[in-house]
Amino acid sequence: MTAAFVRHDPPGVLLPLVLDSPHSGEWYPDDFDHAPPRSMVRQAEDTHVARLWQHAVAHGATLLEARFPRAYIDVNRSVDDIDLALLEDGWPVPVTPSRKTEQGIGLVWRLARGGVPMYARKLTAAEVQGRIDQCWRPYHAELEALLEARRRAYGGVWHINCHSMPAVGDALADDPGHERADFVLGDRDGTTCDAAFTQCVADAARGMGYSVAINDPYKGVELVRKHGRPADNRHSLQIELKRTLYMDEVTLEPTAGYGRLERDLAELTRRLAAFVGERIPATFP
Numbered sequence: 001m002t003a004a005f006v007r008h009d010p011p012g013v014l015l016p017l018v019l020d021s022p023h024s025g026e027w028y029p030d031d032f033d034h035a036p037p038r039s040m041v042r043q044a045e046d047t048h049v050a051r052l053w054q055h056a057v058a059h060g061a062t063l064l065e066a067r068f069p070r071a072y073i074d075v076n077r078s079v080d081d082i083d084l085a086l087l088e089d090g091w092p093v094p095v096t097p098s099r100k101t102e103q104g105i106g107l108v109w110r111l112a113r114g115g116v117p118m119y120a121r122k123l124t125a126a127e128v129q130g131r132i133d134q135c136w137r138p139y140h141a142e143l144e145a146l147l148e149a150r151r152r153a154y155g156g157v158w159h160i161n162c163h164s165m166p167a168v169g170d171a172l173a174d175d176p177g178h179e180r181a182d183f184v185l186g187d188r189d190g191t192t193c194d195a196a197f198t199q200c201v202a203d204a205a206r207g208m209g210y211s212v213a214i215n216d217p218y219k220g221v222e223l224v225r226k227h228g229r230p231a232d233n234r235h236s237l238q239i240e241l242k243r244t245l246y247m248d249e250v251t252l253e254p255t256a257g258y259g260r261l262e263r264d265l266a267e268l269t270r271r272l273a274a275f276v277g278e279r280i281p282a283t284f285p
């Protein structure tokens with residue numbers, strides 16, 4: 001099996017700044033026998049997001065990038081957010097389906113975008129368990145190890161969880177029909193990072209002319225919830241980028257805005273690197 005993720009380590013200065021792109025994977029495993037056409041299933045991807053943030057690595061950040069697609073298994077869901085309606089043989093331990101599972105987009109998605117069934121069959125518990133073991137666990141383990149290694153080395157770590165969002169909420173969204181801000185920052189109502197980290201990103205993005213919303217309509221889900229622990233000086237912030245800033249939402253092709261956003265994210269990272277640098281205690285390197 002191909003590795004579940006790619007990790008990009010900076011060549012020079014290392015900072016306790018970690019980015020992860022959990023939904024931009026474009027490697028579709030052979031056993032992912034989705035029923036709708038690939039073009040429809042790909043609407044679930046955060047296409048281009050890892051590439052857009054790639055310059056962060058040159059500023060000393062480490063970037064973790066999932067290779068598998070989100071629709072195969074979603075690492076931004078809890079591992080027990082299992083949809084029993086998907087399974088032909090039940091699940092061996094108790095499950096905790098969230099509202100996302102009720103919407104068909106839990107740990108393993110039952111529905112493609114537009115509400116079309118993802119599979120023409122039921123899945124076995126063994127194959128869902130295989131996706132957890134091959135993708136979900138290695139990804140979370142790598143992120144946890146990376147964050148904890150940086151925190152130990154520098155006394156704290158700052159983590160950006162990188163996503164993209166449709167420009168307008170669809171029928172299943174919490175904001176159907178509403179045009180989103182350019183950037184939506186999510187810190188689960190101030191619980192996953194220091195407020196100054198959220199403010200630093202908001203100020204930088206607004207200064208570049210982007211509209212920014214905070215925790216509306218996206219507060220952040222499992223990755224920032226599980227890995228952000230401000231009391232331990234581990235800070236996780238979710239950033240959702242509006243797709244129409246840089247791509248055609250139907251063809252997924254980059255648009256003329258791609259280059260500008262890529263340059264602005266590099267500048268944003270430069271400011272984050274300065275923010276993080278000021279917060280590394282003097283006793284650390």
Ligand SMILES: [Zn+2]
Nearest residue numbers: 023046163164
């Ligand atoms: Zn995402």
